[in-house]
Amino acid sequence: MIRNPKVMVKRFVLLALVVLSIITTRAVIAAVAPPTMSAGDSLKLLLEGNQRFVDGKLEHPNQTVARRTEAAKGQHPFAALLACSDSRTAPEIIFDRGLGDIFVVRVAGNVADQVVIESLDYSVKHLGVRLVMILGHNRCGAVTAAVLGHEEEGDVGPMLTELRPAVEASKDMSGNPVENAVRENVKLVMEKIATSEELSAMVKSGELKIVGGIYDLDTGKIQMMK
Numbered sequence: 522m523i524r525n526p527k528v529m530v531k532r533f534v535l536l537a538l539v540v541l542s543i544i545t546t547r548a549v550i551a552a553v554a555p556p557t558m559s560a561g562d563s564l565k566l567l568l569e570g571n572q573r574f575v576d577g578k579l580e581h582p583n584q585t586v587a588r589r590t591e592a593a594k595g596q597h598p599f600a601a602l603l604a605c606s607d608s609r610t611a612p613e614i615i616f617d618r619g620l621g622d623i624f625v626v627r628v629a630g631n632v633a634d635q636v637v638i639e640s641l642d643y644s645v646k647h648l649g650v651r652l653v654m655i656l657g658h659n660r661c662g663a664v665t666a667a668v669l670g671h672e673e674e675g676d677v678g679p680m681l682t683e684l685r686p687a688v689e690a691s692k693d694m695s696g697n698p699v700e701n702a703v704r705e706n707v708k709l710v711m712e713k714i715a716t717s718e719e720l721s722a723m724v725k726s727g728e729l730k731i732v733g734g735i736y737d738l739d740t741g742k743i744q745m746m747k
Contacts, residue, residue: 556651558599560730563652567600568743570617575741583619592621600624601644603710604656605631605663610736612656615743624650630663631655632683633710642719651729653714656743657707658736664688664702707733707746 558566573579583592601624602612612618612625624644626637633641633655644650657664667684687706694701715724715731723729733746 554646554649556728557597557649558651560652563600563650564654564730564732566618567616567623567652567654568745571615571741571743573617574615579617581617581619583622588620596621596624596648598622598624598644598648598650600652600654601641601650602626602654602656603628603631603633603637603641603714605629605658605661607658607661609738610656610658615736615741624648629680630661630667630684630706631657631710632663632680632706633713634679634683638714638717638719641714642717645720645723645729653720653729653731655707655710655714655731655733656736657703657733659700659703659738661699661703664706665699668698668702704735704746707735711746 557563570582598621600622603626604610604612606627606629612623612627616623624641626640628634628637641653645653663680664684664687667681667688684702684706687702687709690709691698691701691705711731711733714720720729720731724731734743735746736743
């Protein structure tokens with residue numbers, strides 16, 4: 522039996538439209554997840570917690586058995602953080618927060634590859650986060666390795682490749698080359714996430730705020746980027 526080519530084309534077009542509709546619907550649903558908290562309030566909570574940490578007046582909120590039971594039913598973090606995996610920079614500690622409060626992505630040098638971006642995208646569109654903080658820190662080992670040019674010794678890999686733009690952008694700056702690169706890296710990562718295909722629309726509309734900070738290993742203080 523020979524099928525009518527015109528009928529087959531119409532069926533194909535209809536099927537394509539159905540698939541496109543499903544994909545679009547899912548994307549819209551994901552993008553309109555209600556915010557857990559405003560970006561301004563989220564940042565206020567983080568900075569207040571950091572000040573408690575600096576002052577040695579920790580409250581350890583949301584770290585009880587009751588909170589564990591509550592959080593087991595579902596997570597509703599009020600902020601997302603991309604931080605370095607350095608053992609001295611644990612976000613829940615330096616911001617004095619607890620279970621279910623912060624959606625944390627940690628990787629050496631707080632770089633943003635595609636997996637990192639999609640992880641942050643999940644926190645925003647599915648969990649209601651409206652504030653993403655990129656957190657670098659002084660004396661970062663990953664950034665130091667990139668500044669010293671270890672990639673020239675055959676150690677090149679994804680991490681140092683991601684950090685190379687920050688090293689290049691800061692190479693002519695006066696002052697400490699590592700600390701300059703740390704700051705440039707935070708700025709570049711902020712820009713990369715803010716202009717990403719996944720999150721740029723929400724940033725442009727004002728629904729999502731991307732901020733940057735530098736953690737001081739000695740004082741425990743977060744210095745916000747301007």
